[in-house]
Amino acid sequence: METVNTTERLRSLRELMQEHKVDVYIVPSEDSHQSEYIAPCDARREYISGFSGSAGTAVITSEKAALATDGRYFNQASKQLDSNWHLLKQGLEDVPTWQEWTAEQSEGNRTVGVDPTVITAPEARKLSEKIKKKGGAQLVAIKTNLVDTVWGDERPPRPNEKVDMLDIKYAGKKFQEKVEDLRKELDKKKSAGLIISMLDEIAWLFNLRGKDIPYNPVFFSYAAVTPTTVTLYIDDSKLNPDVIPYLGDEVMIRPYDVIFKDAEGFGRLLEMEAPVEGKPPRAKRKFWISTKASWALSLNLGGEEKVDEVRSPVGDAKAIKNATELAGMRACHIRDGASLSEYFAWLEEELVVKKTKLDEVVVADKLEEIRSKRDHFVGLSFDTISSAGPNAAVIHYKPERGNCSIIDPTAVYLCDSGAQYLDGTTDTTRTLHFGEPTDMERKAYTLVLKGVIAIDRAIFPKGTSGFALDTLARQFLWREGLDYRHGTGHGVGSYLNVHEGPIGIGNRIQYSEVPLSVGNVLSDEPGYYEDGNFGIRIENMVMTQETKTTHKFGDKPWLGFEHVTMVPMCRKLIDGKLLSQDERTWLNDYHQEVFEKTKGFFEGDERTLKWLERETRPIHVMEFALS
Numbered sequence: 001m002e003t004v005n006t007t008e009r010l011r012s013l014r015e016l017m018q019e020h021k022v023d024v025y026i027v028p029s030e031d032s033h034q035s036e037y038i039a040p041c042d043a044r045r046e047y048i049s050g051f052s053g054s055a056g057t058a059v060i061t062s063e064k065a066a067l068a069t070d071g072r073y074f075n076q077a078s079k080q081l082d083s084n085w086h087l088l089k090q091g092l093e094d095v096p097t098w099q100e101w102t103a104e105q106s107e108g109n110r111t112v113g114v115d116p117t118v119i120t121a122p123e124a125r126k127l128s129e130k131i132k133k134k135g136g137a138q139l140v141a142i143k144t145n146l147v148d149t150v151w152g153d154e155r156p157p158r159p160n161e162k163v164d165m166l167d168i169k170y171a172g173k174k175f176q177e178k179v180e181d182l183r184k185e186l187d188k189k190k191s192a193g194l195i196i197s198m199l200d201e202i203a204w205l206f207n208l209r210g211k212d213i214p215y216n217p218v219f220f221s222y223a224a225v226t227p228t229t230v231t232l233y234i235d236d237s238k239l240n241p242d243v244i245p246y247l248g249d250e251v252m253i254r255p256y257d258v259i260f261k262d263a264e265g266f267g268r269l270l271e272m273e274a275p276v277e278g279k280p281p282r283a284k285r286k287f288w289i290s291t292k293a294s295w296a297l298s299l300n301l302g303g304e305e306k307v308d309e310v311r312s313p314v315g316d317a318k319a320i321k322n323a324t325e326l327a328g329m330r331a332c333h334i335r336d337g338a339s340l341s342e343y344f345a346w347l348e349e350e351l352v353v354k355k356t357k358l359d360e361v362v363v364a365d366k367l368e369e370i371r372s373k374r375d376h377f378v379g380l381s382f383d384t385i386s387s388a389g390p391n392a393a394v395i396h397y398k399p400e401r402g403n404c405s406i407i408d409p410t411a412v413y414l415c416d417s418g419a420q421y422l423d424g425t426t427d428t429t430r431t432l433h434f435g436e437p438t439d440m441e442r443k444a445y446t447l448v449l450k451g452v453i454a455i456d457r458a459i460f461p462k463g464t465s466g467f468a469l470d471t472l473a474r475q476f477l478w479r480e481g482l483d484y485r486h487g488t489g490h491g492v493g494s495y496l497n498v499h500e501g502p503i504g505i506g507n508r509i510q511y512s513e514v515p516l517s518v519g520n521v522l523s524d525e526p527g528y529y530e531d532g533n534f535g536i537r538i539e540n541m542v543m544t545q546e547t548k549t550t551h552k553f554g555d556k557p558w559l560g561f562e563h564v565t566m567v568p569m570c571r572k573l574i575d576g577k578l579l580s581q582d583e584r585t586w587l588n589d590y591h592q593e594v595f596e597k598t599k600g601f602f603e604g605d606e607r608t609l610k611w612l613e614r615e616t617r618p619i620h621v622m623e624f625a626l627s
Contacts, residue, residue, distance in 0.1 A: 024110060025146060027059075029045045035199060035218075047155075068087075071090075072396050073396060075393065102131070106134055112131055116142075117296040120294060162238060165208060166208065175206045182314060186227060191288045195288070198314075208243065215498070216497050224259075233256050264301070320519035322519070326521075336426040337567045351434050360387060385414065385429075414431045414536070415431075416429040430570065443480075443575055445536050446579065448527055448536050451476055452538050455561065459547050466511045488505040504522060520544040521543050542564070546559060563590070568612065571614075571619070584620075588618045
């Protein structure tokens, strides 16, 4: 991870700030659609700061520059930021949030500016209040993105990849049915319509997939659904020839860039609507936008008088997979699990038997090559985190070709990887050791494994959120005074984004707002990290399902999880003495399931089959009695 000299970039930006009469300028990570993963042309925060992690906000004043990020990236940011930058470690005691820091810098009637397309309306409103309370002048919307101007001709072009249909045999539900379900929600709440800005929601709603953002099969677009119309805002040159007849007369195609002009028109239409008998006055109806929609979109629609900010009903529906999507998730995880077993068996032979010198990128390339042979493979779902030794302690480590570590078989190796298949999205983490682990490495691994098992075995009443389950995964680490600085689980899309809201397992307050539902797919991934030494993470994918219980208190359904990841745990790193009998039974049953479901992929592959047999054989407490 190299440090970028940002001196000239900051000087140019500060000159532009003076021209636009702003004293403080905010550069978020997100694009105009609040995407977590972005196209290279939207990597403005990375360009101006040099920090390449996926989460963070840069704030620049005439004298200072600060980069705020969370615990996943403290290590990485400290290595990538140059001396121009101050690192705000979010979540640590006595460290201000980036919003608080911004407000502090606005004291003395100073003006704060931001591109209104890359900040949400709720965030802009809250920030504006903080600025005024601190004695700042105001938060202003600057339509020209100042970082884009500094970037100039070096800025990558906006992607223009083709968009394809997703066959109903993978989607499980026609787009017309999804639109009708959405209209029922709009009618129920007497809404004038919904403007959709999240790219994965649009892809899911219309059963379309694209390639505009690396690893995420989405495409730049907006959509508007009213009781009588459906409009898709996309440059029609991006649509493959069969897409337009597929959408038919039911969907109007409009250019991507006219969404803000049309939003102004939607706002004016609300003023012109005549009253309808038996319904609230039409003039008081509002358009829905997601709480993640941009400030610019809200402003163009007419602001708070004409807009209701809601948790997107499309996002909620997307998170509850139908039977076809769930079946696809099961199938793709079996194929993907077979690929990982083949990879780990190959890697062990290369490192231990052949003594081959391999770096983190070369082995990640090998894993992608193995995956690419599987049915329905489309590509990776994110950059493979292939991390050896101390690099495994960098939670979202990204090895760089020509500037990464050689894998040391006597140290921990952490591999967090996933793939996109037509029938689902995978995300699996396994931590391995090819030599002799230390006692602390075994202990940490086993405590993390106990957390994985606790989530997997959890049974809870309908209405329970992932916020309530988080401590189940952390309890064993907490007893030892240990913890990890990331969530325990995130939602996962169906051949869509590998990180999908609104559900998850963690201590973020938003995870308390949405209960887990049958059909949710999410990760189960506790970890433990010692900076400069090693890192442990284990990640399985689980699906929420209804569970039979002896009793049914409150006459509620009770829920649990079905795991779909099919990859063995690392035997060398397990301290069996720390596992209870129930946990050993779970582990042995899991390994038997992995073996039965994946062994058929290894006919004629003696190396992988032997590795799989060894790694999945039953674990008995007597194995550890003398250790």
